Amino acid sequence: MxxxxxxxxxxxxxxxxxxxxxxxxxxxxxxxxxxxxxxxxxxxxxxxxxxxxxxxxxxxxxxxxxxxxxxxxxxxxxxxxxxxxxxxxxxxxxxxxxxxxxxxxxxxxxxxxxxxxxxxxxxxxxxxxxxxxxxxxxxxxxxxxxxxxxxxxGHFRGQALGCGTDVWRLSEEARAGTISTRQFIQSEQSMIxxxxxxxxxxxxxxxxxxxxxxxxxxxxxxxxxxxxxxxxxxxxxxxxxxxxxxxxxxxxxxxxxxxxxxxxxxxxxxxxxxxxxxxxxxxxxxxxxxxxxxxxxxxxxxxxxxxxxxxxxxxxxxxxxxxxxxxxxxxxxxxxxxxxxxxxxxxxxxxxxxVDQPIYDDTVILPRDTPLMDDAGIAVLRGNLAPRGAIVKPAAATAELLQHTGPAVVFDSIEDMRERIDDPDLEVTADSVLVLRGCGPRGYPGFPEVGNMPLPRKLLEQGVRDMVRISDARMSGTAYGTVILHVSPEAAAGGPLAFVRTGDVITVDVANRSLTMDVTDEELHARTQTPASEAAYAAPVRGWAKLYVDHVMQADQGADLDFLVGSSGDGVGRESH
Structure with a gap:
């Protein structure tokens, strides 16, 4: 000792x-x-x-x-x-x-x-x-x-169930019609x-x-x-x-x-x-x-x-x-x-x-020379769409989509996305880039786990199972897909995400760590936010939510409150040190 x-x-x-x-x-x-x-x-x-x-x-x-x-x-x-x-x-x-x-x-x-x-x-x-x-x-x-x-x-029909992950998978299969709603609900008893x-x-x-x-x-x-x-x-x-x-x-x-x-x-x-x-x-x-x-x-x-x-x-x-x-x-x-x-x-x-830590099943813990994925740490992307950074988890993404260019389909809020995502008249293809704003630390508020947006039903029915999705939100750690998150600054803080329009061409290049939209600085600065997005931002008038919105920092700073940064020590009734 x-x-x-x-x-x-x-x-x-x-x-x-x-x-x-x-x-x-x-x-x-x-x-x-x-x-x-x-x-x-x-x-x-x-x-x-x-x-x-x-x-x-x-x-x-x-x-x-x-x-x-x-x-x-x-x-x-x-x-x-x-x-x-x-x-x-x-x-x-x-x-x-x-x-x-x-x-x-x-x-x-x-x-x-x-x-x-x-x-x-x-x-x-x-x-x-x-x-x-x-x-x-x-x-x-x-x-x-x-x-x-x-x-x-837990297991359902002989198959192991992953908490969260299989909720996302099974719910999309139910929406696509490949399993029934009854089967989806039955799996609930086996999940936990x-x-x-x-x-x-x-x-x-x-x-x-x-x-x-x-x-x-x-x-x-x-x-x-x-x-x-x-x-x-x-x-x-x-x-x-x-x-x-x-x-x-x-x-x-x-x-x-x-x-x-x-x-x-x-x-x-x-x-x-x-x-x-x-x-x-x-x-x-x-x-x-x-x-x-x-x-x-x-x-x-x-x-x-x-x-x-x-x-x-x-x-x-x-x-x-x-x-x-x-x-x-x-x-x-x-x-x-x-x-x-x-x-x-x-x-x-x-x-x-x-030292001397044996591996007993190398199908679960894969050898270093034959891993699940090379160089798959969380990647930080920057560009005119995310000046202070955005992140993506390559290990959960579709490799072919880690370099992708496509037109934006923009949703001004979670409610807007939920209302329109399954609209058969929504102009969207598998090459589109789904963009959701107003979901950052300040905007919703609370930085919700909605970045892994559901795919449009009509594309699911065509067999599409992943698309590039971009937001200032988070996503559950159990989720998967080519989902770009934590775009900073967020839309509610005046970040560029607030000014993206449907049809803008967005390029994701994870290898080169870039996230850009094909819009000039002059045009971007001339744009204003849509009334719908501004109306959706949180504006609490009392309690914890107001304190939070007034003081929360951006995602690239950990979304802590600005007055809580730094240790105050264990002293009682004394000045911080």
Whole structure:
């Protein structure tokens, strides 16, 4: 064990002493705990728990919290369940992303305000791990992530179902008439087999991988299925480790360095991870003062092959990945690309855990020399349509469409798109480029996952299954297609997307990282926004939505609130430092 460098616990500011305030703090917490539970030698551990019946992917985290508690007690700490704001991706309207920053801000304030020496962060569903890491980064007290794990694979008519991915696929087949509505609805009973989050390499799994690559989990934790007993065992180990972490004074800022973020980008590329990770990692880095940019995603991810043969890019699912050797086995194949210095919560560098990690099924974890896709990290596109960048996930796209020129078919809002997309009179062909605006961080608001627009029914009936789609929106990590996202600046912020007209010729060239429209600067500057698009932009007059719209930054900055950038430390009632 490293030399102990902490001689006074943070919680002592509440519990130490014989004055009236210390008496009150102690007395109200003496509810059946051991007599020495509030002694200055006992670290107080908050288990930040995002369990909620309205976040179905996180319901089991109460059970996980019990295992963490046992580990904390065993190591001499005092565990404290702290329910925090939970965001259920499938339930919250208009989009859980509207409240990611609110959840992070509320968590941050609770972490800072309470007598807490360390944190165990229980997350799973898409926004919960990002919000927890943003908050922990802002307060910067010792913290470890416990990812809730993916669900087991369900089957329908003998075929494995990928959560999210097969919803998109089956719904399009129903719209195309190749399966009946009854068959589509019947598959619903088989989609969710067990506790846990989506079993594809969607945003939830991606952020678990990112947390591990950042060094914020015990190595080997990411990807353990929620129903696997080893998840509870690792949760117990995490409870023990957080007590040690406090003694050593190791904080998130010691672990999540610039090189750690670059390692996370490489890991996300190797697993074919979600585009949403871009926004979340930028926001977490911003809380730490780490200078992470879109260019880092393009540079660090360049040349990294996708070796995880997982939906939505490949064939298998998350429990297959764990069976085949897990995240560490996959990352062992790109060990030479990773920065060797960044440490994990254990104090040992991540790369040291990537030695002698066998692969048990090379149809799931593909060999590096025969990957699912070469050089398939998230690509950043720029041009007169996206001056501050847009992103695309080549691994989920149709290769032939990664270089494409076609006329725009423009939708001024989500409602406009839904009203017209299946109109048989819509002038659209397979070569058209579908453009949706008004869905960025400020415009809708909340930056919804609607970038993977449904294809026009008449084209589906002709056998078309992919088209180039461009928007200032996000898309689910479980989704697929040639979908260009996060166009920045967004239309609601006056970006060029606001001035595209139906018929404008748009060229996508992923190899050369460009996204342009064949419109001169003079003509573009002379154009005005359509009344329909301006009318659709959010204009809240009160509450969180107004605060959000007034202060949210653009996608290329992580869509955090401008006044939350930078760490404020763990001090209570003192100026930020």
């Amino acid at each position: 490293e030399e102990v460098i902490v001689d006074r616990l943070r919680s002592a500011d509440w519990y130490a002493g014989s004055d009236r305030n210390a008496y009150i703090h102690r007395a109200w917490m003496r509810r059946g705990v051991p007599d020495d539970a509030l002694d200055s030698s006992r670290p107080q551990i908050a288990i930040a728990n995002t369990a909620s019946d309205l976040t179905p992917c996180n319901v089991h985290l109460n059970e996980v919290a019990d295992s963490v508690k046992q580990g904390v007690w065993a190591a001499g700490g005092v565990p404290l369940n702290l329910p925090v704001v939970s965001l259920g991706e499938t339930q919250v309207k208009p989009t859980a992303m509207l409240w990611r920053n609110m959840a992070a801000m509320a968590m941050e304030e609770m972490f800072r305000a309470n007598p807490i020496d360390g944190l165990v962060l229980l997350g799973g569903c898409d926004k919960t791990i990002p919000a927890l890491l943003m908050a922990a980064a802002s307060v910067d007290i010792p913290a470890i992530v416990v990812p809730g794990g993916p669900m087991l694979t 087999r067990s506790k846990g989050h989506c079993n594809t390499m969607g945003t939830a799994s991606t952020m678990a991988v990112a947390a591990e690559a950042l060094g914020m989990t015990i190595p080997g934790f990411a990807g353990i299925p929620a129903a696997d007993a080893r998840l509870l065992s690792m949760s117990h180990d995490t409870g023990r480790l957080v007590v040690e972490l406090i003694a050593q004074g190791r904080r998130p800022s010691d672990i999540m360095t610039k090189e750690s973020f670059l390692n996370a980008i490489i890991a996300i590329a190797a697993v074919g991870g979600s585009t949403n990770a871009v926004v979340h990692l930028l926001a977490i880095a911003g809380r730490l003062g780490v200078d992470l940019t879109l260019e880092d995603f393009d540079a660090a991810g360049a040349g990294v092959p996708v070796m995880a043969n997982l939906q939505p890019s490949g064939d298998f699912l998350m429990d297959d990945l764990y069976r085949a050797g897990g995240v560490l086995a996959l990352l062992s194949q790109v060990r030479d690309l990773l920065y060797p210095e960044p440490i994990t919560v254990t104090g040992t560098p991540l790369v040291e855990y990537l």
